[in-house]
Amino acid sequence: MAQKVALDIPDGVYVNLGIGMPELVADYVPAGREVIYHTENGLLGMGPAPEVGKEDPELINAGKKSITSIKGACFFHHADSFTMIRGRHIDICVLGALQVSQTGDLANWSTGEPGAVPSVGGAMDLVAGVKTIFVITQHTTKEGKSKIVESCTYPLTGKAVVNCIYTNLAIIDVKPDGLFVREMAPGICFDDLQKVTEARLNRYEY
């Protein structure tokens, strides 16, 4: 999945990677492409994890993991960092999801259960400000429920914000007239995919 996302990230763009699975995308940048990673806690030009023993506790990413900085990187404070986000300067953001609706609504910060401690971080700012939002997620929950739904039941992160969904089963574009399957995993056919997907899927006509 992360590799598929990486293939869709063009040369020369600025990308923010969400916490968790999205972080893996950086490992698959195709040769010849230069992509600059933004981490909202104050770094443009995030590099790979440091060698063991070379970690700096004051050089971390949004997921609080140790990272490095590349040549040509720069550090800045949080208000400047979210100027980049809210001001539509970041080209692509890759986020995880609890649910995505067929109109591109995203729920990824809270299950809304009573008593749960809600934590939002930068997710709402990212979906409000980044030009293109990719979601990377398992197609279904551990219990087998579709994460691609008609309408989100969990609290929203943003409405009509997702541009493309990358799952273990398919790549699905969110278009004004619905969800369109662009690619399926080997051995999966459209009908199988629709069966495990609550939202209505469409095929591209060629």
Place this chain on the structure above:
Amino acid sequence: MAQKVALDIPDGVYVNLGIGMPELVADYVPAGREVIYHTENGLLGMGPAPEVGKEDPELINAGKKSITSIKGACFFHHADSFTMIRGRHIDICVLGALQVSQTGDLANWSTGEPGAVPSVGGAMDLVAGVKTIFVITQHTTKEGKSKIVESCTYPLTGKAVVNCIYTNLAIIDVKPDGLFVREMAPGICFDDLQKVTEARLNRYEY
């Protein structure tokens, strides 16, 4: 006048000096006091004019004159500079005036004449944001008209913003209950002063 203002600036404060006569205040800081000058075009820690021939055209003050920077100075951009001003971080600002009213209204940016080119610069931000506003001005215009008036006839820079007026004839405090003369120039008596002042003056009772 500039010397009198300088005497009223305590040790350790941050001061913004307006264009023109206010700039002279920096020449009279009493020995033993450390005052840090802010110039709104992006420098905290403005020093005196450079030696002739050592000017840097990219190191200027708000009046566009060549200056120097002191040890411990720092440069910043305009939005950060006005964070200092609007956010009430500057202690004292010394400004020139066209008119000051008896309630502390200030007019110092435009005579409001039709066809005149209005220029406001940072004056309105300074009076809105700096904790204490000193005005330094000739007591009367070249034509002998009082600059300390009942009510400003020129367009305002700010309402009820001036704390103290330093003129060639007197030092006048602006209090909630009116203008109080704190000091007069040698050879001037209160009645003479009132005669050349449109606004009503009061004496302190000791």
Place this chain on the structure above:
Amino acid sequence: MINKIVKSAADAVADIFDGAIIMIGGFGNAGTPIELIHALIDQGAKDLTVVSNNTGSGQVGLAALIAHKRVRKMICSFPRTANSTVFPDLYTKGEIELELVPQGTLAERIRAGGAGIPAFYTPTSVNTPLAEGKEKRTFDGLTCVMEYGIKADFSLVKCEAADRYGNLVYNKTARNFGPVMCTAADVTIVQTRKIVELGEIDPECVVTPGIFVKRLVEIPKPADEAKLVAEDRRYPWS
């Protein structure tokens, strides 16, 4: 003469009062002014409102301050992190208030507070539960919520180097909320890894101009919060 250096963390936080609003820098463990927070625990002020991105980890720093029931309310974006159990426990029991703010809105509200901007509009959180009850307004088709600037009585911040004027530079991503928090408090208190002479910090590279800083205390070897948590340490040290 301007000299903002005080001799100990205890002196630096001595006048923090019950009920104060306190901003605390840091994102995760990076930039947390842990020695200042520990001095605040010793000092005893209570009924605090704390503005900070997280709620601390383990039983040290901000988590310890919360564990000692000194904090009435947290204003933050991400209270639930890997090693954070103190806040979630109290929150679930209803013993601490939470104002949850998206991270960028939190940073901007603090900047606004420091910059004399009482309120601003942002599209962040529109159509989500966090926009409920907030004023909305549409600009050129973009619906926004109105958000208020935040000001504090005190800010506690950690930096890398400082001079006696209070000019600061930070280390890498430990910069995070420090610069905006310095601007937004009546009294900004900074712990610095080192104090340097005036002029040693390049005036082109100062991140926080001294005008925003009231007190400085040198802490040459600040604790590594992650290590303390891994060792299961508790403050006060037992």
Place this chain on the structure above:
Amino acid sequence: MINKIVKSAADAVADIFDGAIIMIGGFGNAGTPIELIHALIDQGAKDLTVVSNNTGSGQVGLAALIAHKRVRKMICSFPRTANSTVFPDLYTKGEIELELVPQGTLAERIRAGGAGIPAFYTPTSVNTPLAEGKEKRTFDGLTCVMEYGIKADFSLVKCEAADRYGNLVYNKTARNFGPVMCTAADVTIVQTRKIVELGEIDPECVVTPGIFVKRLVEIPKPADEAKLVAEDRRYPWS
């Protein structure tokens, strides 16, 4: 590969279109991207709205652009300076529009435009003619006006050094409006005194992160505007 360097000022400004909104950096003569402005004069775009603190001096740079009737409207804080006669003459004759904005509000409106903040409140200008017709609102007893963010199609900015990613540092008070203007335009065009290798600018000291810059052109010896004015030069050079 990311390489924002273009080979000439003419190439850098080639796509500026009639009717564009253009931000131009500089305060007085410090930080004015004079070579970019001259390239724009050569290029011919007209009916421009220009956002800049002043209106230029003498018959070079911004003043020359205005003298050639390319500017329909100025948005600025201080149009009348010692050596500025071009703008005042046209303004008095009613041949150019002026939107006068207090300097701090101008800087903040540009920052807001770049930061995705459509509007904010400020106490600056309340009770003055510049607040007339603007929405007012009182916050904790402080009356404010609502001001809108400004965005531009292009920003023209001058800096001291840049790398191919577009990371910038400035020289002293020539920084002024550059950093905020870089954030607020669709296309930010920067003239730099020198291009340096990636990594030569300390990542802790970058003032404008490269993400805000689209094109860079190296102008190793930019003209000193004050000298040109003192010598009574006119652009195009005669």
